[in-house]
Amino acid sequence: MARQPALGQHAMVVAQEPLAADVGLAVLKAGGNAVDAAVAVGFALAVTYPFAGNLGGGGFMLVRSADGRTTFIDFREKAPLSASRNMYLDTGGKLTKDSIVGWRACGVPGSVRGFGLAHQKYGHKPWAELIDPAIQLAAAGYPVTYQFSQSLIAGTNSNKLLSQFPESKRIFLSSHYGDTLTQPELAATLTRIRDKGPGDFYEGEIAHKLAAAMEANGGLITLDDLKQYQAVERTPLRGHYRDYEVITSPPPSSGGIGILQMLGMLDGSGYEKAGAGSAASIHYVAEAMRRFYADRSEYFGDPDFVKVPGTKLLDPRYISSRRASIDVQHVTPSQQIRPGNLGPYESTETTHFNIVDSEGNAVAVTYTLNGGYGNGVTVPGLGFLLNNEMDDFAAKPGEENMFHLIQGEANAIQPGKRPLSSMTPTILTHDGKVFMVLGAPGGSRIINGVLQVILNVVDFHMNVQDAVDWPRFHHQWMPDQLYLEKGISPDTVAILRGMGHKIAPYENTNPVVARVEAIVNDNGWLQGGADGRGNAKAEGY
Ligand code: GLY
Numbered sequence: 001m002a003r004q005p006a007l008g009q010h011a012m013v014v015a016q017e018p019l020a021a022d023v024g025l026a027v028l029k030a031g032g033n034a035v036d037a038a039v040a041v042g043f044a045l046a047v048t049y050p051f052a053g054n055l056g057g058g059g060f061m062l063v064r065s066a067d068g069r070t071t072f073i074d075f076r077e078k079a080p081l082s083a084s085r086n087m088y089l090d091t092g093g094k095l096t097k098d099s100i101v102g103w104r105a106c107g108v109p110g111s112v113r114g115f116g117l118a119h120q121k122y123g124h125k126p127w128a129e130l131i132d133p134a135i136q137l138a139a140a141g142y143p144v145t146y147q148f149s150q151s152l153i154a155g156t157n158s159n160k161l162l163s164q165f166p167e168s169k170r171i172f173l174s175s176h177y178g179d180t181l182t183q184p185e186l187a188a189t190l191t192r193i194r195d196k197g198p199g200d201f202y203e204g205e206i207a208h209k210l211a212a213a214m215e216a217n218g219g220l221i222t223l224d225d226l227k228q229y230q231a232v233e234r235t236p237l238r239g240h241y242r243d244y245e246v247i248t249s250p251p252p253s254s255g256g257i258g259i260l261q262m263l264g265m266l267d268g269s270g271y272e273k274a275g276a277g278s279a280a281s282i283h284y285v286a287e288a289m290r291r292f293y294a295d296r297s298e299y300f301g302d303p304d305f306v307k308v309p310g311t312k313l314l315d316p317r318y319i320s321s322r323r324a325s326i327d328v329q330h331v332t333p334s335q336q337i338r339p340g341n342l343g344p345y346e347s348t349e350t351t352h353f354n355i356v357d358s359e360g361n362a363v364a365v366t367y368t369l370n371g372g373y374g375n376g377v378t379v380p381g382l383g384f385l386l387n388n389e390m391d392d393f394a395a396k397p398g399e400e401n402m403f404h405l406i407q408g409e410a411n412a413i414q415p416g417k418r419p420l421s422s423m424t425p426t427i428l429t430h431d432g433k434v435f436m437v438l439g440a441p442g443g444s445r446i447i448n449g450v451l452q453v454i455l456n457v458v459d460f461h462m463n464v465q466d467a468v469d470w471p472r473f474h475h476q477w478m479p480d481q482l483y484l485e486k487g488i489s490p491d492t493v494a495i496l497r498g499m500g501h502k503i504a505p506y507e508n509t510n511p512v513v514a515r516v517e518a519i520v521n522d523n524g525w526l527q528g529g530a531d532g533r534g535n536a537k538a539e540g541y
Contacts (some may be wrong), residue, residue, distance in 0.1 A: 005465040005527035009124065010538015012526040014517040015353035016137065018537035019142055020053070023353055025539050027125065034357040034464075035063060035122040036130055036462055037409060038365050039115045040068055041353050043134035046111075047186060048142060051158070051372045051387055052149055052351035052441060055189065055201070055386040058110030059350075059367025062236060062425040064434060067359035070120075070247055070427075075114025075231040076418040077107030077389040080220040083415050088395040095512035099395045100402055101161065103219030105375040105388035107419065109201075111367055113231040116198030118514030121233075131194040138190060138383070141182035145533040149177035161376040168378040168385065176421055185383030187444075206382060213379050228416075234303075239314065241267060241428075242458055244435060248426040250310070253302040254296045256422025257313050258447040261295070263454070264319035265326070267421055270487035272535040276460040276470065276487070277488065279495035280328070285455070286475040289325040289448055290334055293477035295404075296338035302418040302508045308410070313340075331500035334480035350441030354519045358527055362434040362519075367442065371402060373384035391516065394518070403444040406478050408521045420447045428454065436464075440531075442514030445483075448474045449514025453529075457520060464520040464529035472513035485511050507520060 001531050006012065011034075013024035023043040036060060044051025058077040064070045066419070098104045119127055146477060151158050152172060162168040175181045192200050203226065211223040220405040222283060239260040240245045240356040246263065248256035265288040266272075274280035282414025305360055312318060322340060325332065350368030355533050368387070369375075375388035394407035399409065403422075411420040428436040440449040449472055456467035471487030481504040484493060517538070 003465050003469065003532065004530050005463055006538035006540055007528045008526040008528070009524070010541050011360040012356050012519050012528045012538065013041065013044065014355065014528045014538040015041050015044055016515065016517065016534055016536045017049040017053070017349045017477045018535065019048045019137060021537040021539055025541065026133070027130065028355070028357055029541065031541060032125045032359040033123065034355040034363040036116050036125040037355045037357065039119050039123060039354070040130040040362040041466055042111065042132060042365060042367065043116050043131050043190065044137060045351060045353070046384065047134050047137040047183060049351060051157055052349055052368055052370045052376070053368065054111055054387065055384040056109045056371040056379070056481065057367060057374060058107070058112070058389065059365060060253060060421070060423050061114060062247065062249060062364045062427060062535060063122060064362045064427045064429070066248060070236045072113055072234045072236045072250060073115070073118050073231055074234050075110035075251065075514070076252055076417070076421060077110050077387055078229060079107055079390065079393070079413055079415055079417050079419070080219050080222070081415045083117060083390070083412050083413050087413060088390070093398050099393070100371065100375070100388050101164070101390040102375055103214060103217045103377055105379070105390050106219060106386040106388040107343070108190050108221055108225045108229045109387060110229060110231055112193060112198045112201040113229060114178040115530060117231045119379070121240045124356060126162045127197070128194045128407040131190055132281045133248060133478065135187050135190045135194065138183040138187035144177055144179050144181050145535060146177055158373050161371055165377050167380045168373070168376055171378055171383070183383050183392050185381055185437055188383060202229055209382055210379055218411050234485070237310070239263070241454070244428045244458060245431050246426065248291065248427055249424050251300060252418040253309045253421045253423055255447045255450065256426070257310055258292045258296065259424060259426060259451055260314055261292050261319060262451050263418055264314070264316065265291065265323045265456070269323060272455070272459040275375035276462070277492065279322045279499070280472055281491045281497060282488070282492065283327060283499050283501070284326065285452070286330065289475040290332070291325070293475070294334070294337045297406045297477065298408045299410060300420050302420070305417045307412040310326060333500070334477050337477065349443065350446070351443055352425070352439040352517050354437040354439065356434060356437060356519050356521070359436060362427050362437045364427060364437050364439045366423035366425050366441065366446070368423065389419055392421060402481055405444050405476065424450045426450055433521065436518060438516060438518035440514035440516040442512070444476050444516045445474045448472070449516045453516045453518055464518050464527045468516045468518055468529040468531045474513040482509065483513060485513055
C-alpha cells in the first residue's frame with residue numbers, strides 16, 4: 001500500500017479512464033460545476049471506455065449540492081413495451097442466453113436522457129461545451145492503451161462477444177495496442193446529440209435509425225419505446241453510520257438499502273476491534289453481507305411496479321434481529337438463512353466516476369452497459385454499443401443470472417419496468433459538509449465493494465488510496481461461497497475455513513471485488529483514490 005491519493009484544494013475528479021478524467025478536470029477548471037463535469041465525463045467515457053461507458057446503456061447519478069440539497073437521477077434502462085415475463089425461456093422452460101447476447105438483450109437506453117435532465121436542471125455550462133471533448137476524442141481518435149487492448153485480445157470473452165457482430169468486430173477488434181482508434185460514426189451521433197439535444201436520441205434521426213436496426217435484427221425496441229423513455233428524479237436514501245450521514249441510492253438500486261442495512265448490522269457490534277484484514281472482521285462483515293443478499297433475493301424491484309419494503313428492511317429492530325443471528329465464531333450456512341420475515345408490508349462491468357467542484361457540490365455517477373461491451377452489438381451507422389441490461393431482471397425467478405444472483409418475483413420482467421440494480425453511488429457527509437464520494441462497477445459485488453471502502457476509511461482510518469486498494473472480499477448469500485481477493489494472507493484464509501467459510505477457488509472466479517473510486521475531503525484537502533485494480537485516474541487542482 002504505497003500509493004498516495006491525488007490531492008486538490010479546489011476540485012477533484014476520479015474516473016476509470018484517464019482521458020475522460022482529463023475532460024472532467026478541464027470542465028471544472030473552466031468554471032463548470034460538478035454536474036457539468038459529470039455530463040462531460042459521461043459522454044467522454046462513451047468514447048474512451050466502450051467496455052462500460054455508453055450512450056446505449058443507463059445508470060444513476062447522485063448529486064449533493066453545497067447547500068445540502070440532494071437528488072438521485074435514475075436513468076436506468078427499461079424493458080421494452082413488448083417484453084414479457086418468460087421471453088428468455090425456451091419451449092422447455094429453460095433459460096436461454098438471449099438476455100445476455102445480441103439485440104434482444106437490450107433494455108431501452110437511458111444515459112442520454114439522464115445526462116440531458118442533469119444538465120437542464122443542475123448544469124451551468126452550455127450543453128455543446130460538454131459534448132465537444134467527446135466528439136473530438138471520437139473523431140480524432142486516441143491511442144489504444146495496454147488495458148484496452150488486453151480486454152479485447154483473442155480468447156477473451158469480450159473478443160468472443162464482439163466477434164459475433166460485424167460492426168463491433170470492424171470497429172473494436174481491428175485496433176491493437178498503440179494504434180489510434182477513431183470512431184467517426186460515434187462522432188456523428190454525438191454531434192447530432194450536441195446540435196439537436198438529447199431528444200434526437202429518443203425521437204429524432206438517431207431514434208429512427210436505432211428502431212429500424214432493431215426491427216431488422218429481431219430486437220424489441222421500437223420508436224414508441226424510445227419516445228416514452230424518461231429519466232426520473234428520486235429521493236436519495238439517508239441513514240447514519242457513526243458520525244456520518246450516508247446519502248445513497250434508492251430502488252431500483254438495491255445498493256443503498258444494502259449499504260444502510262449492513263452498516264446497521266456492523267454498528268455497535270465491535271467487529272472493527274479485530275482490525276482490518278483480520279479473520280474475525282472479515283467473518284463478521286461477510287455474515288452481514290450474507291443476510292442482506294438473502295433479503296435482496298426476495299424483496300427488491302422497480303419501485304414504480306412493486307412495493308419495496310424499504311422502511312421495514314431498514315427498521316433498527318429488524319436490523320438488530322439480523323445482527324443477533326450472527327455467530328462471531330462460525331458461519332451460518334446460507335441454506336439456514338432465508339430472506340428476513342418483515343411482517344406485513346407497510347404500505348462484469350459497469351463504470352463509476354466522482355466529482356467534487358470548488359463550490360463543494362458533489363456528484364457520483366455509476367452507469368453501465370451491464371456486461372463488458374454490453375450485448376456485443378454496435379448499432380450500424382451510429383457507432384455505439386447496446387446494453388444487455390435485460391439480464392438484470394429475474395428472467396426466471398429463483399434461478400441465477402449472469403452474476404449468479406438469485407432474484408425474486410419482485411424483479412420479474414414486465415413491459416416498461418426497470419431491472420433491479422446493484423449500482424450504489426453514495427455520499428457521506430460530516431458536520432453538514434461532503435466527507436466522502438464513492439461508487440463502483442462490479443455487478444453484484446458493487447455493494448460490498450462500496451461498503452468495504454467506507455469501513456476502511458471510517459473504521460480503519462485508512463487514507464482513501466489505501467482504502468480503495470486494500471484487498472476485498474465478497475459474499476452474496478447464494479452461492480454460499482466467500483470470494484477473496486489476492487492479498488488476504490493464507491493464515492487468515494485458514495482461520496476463515498475453520499469457521500466454516502467455503503472459500504471460492506481463485507482459478508474459477510474473477511477475484512476482483514469491484515473497482516471502487518472514491519474522494520475524501522480531509523479538512524479542506526480533497527483526496528482522490530483511483531482503484532489500482534484498473535486504469536483509473538484521480539486528479540485535482
Ligand atoms: N448491471 C449491473 C447492475 O446494475 O447491478
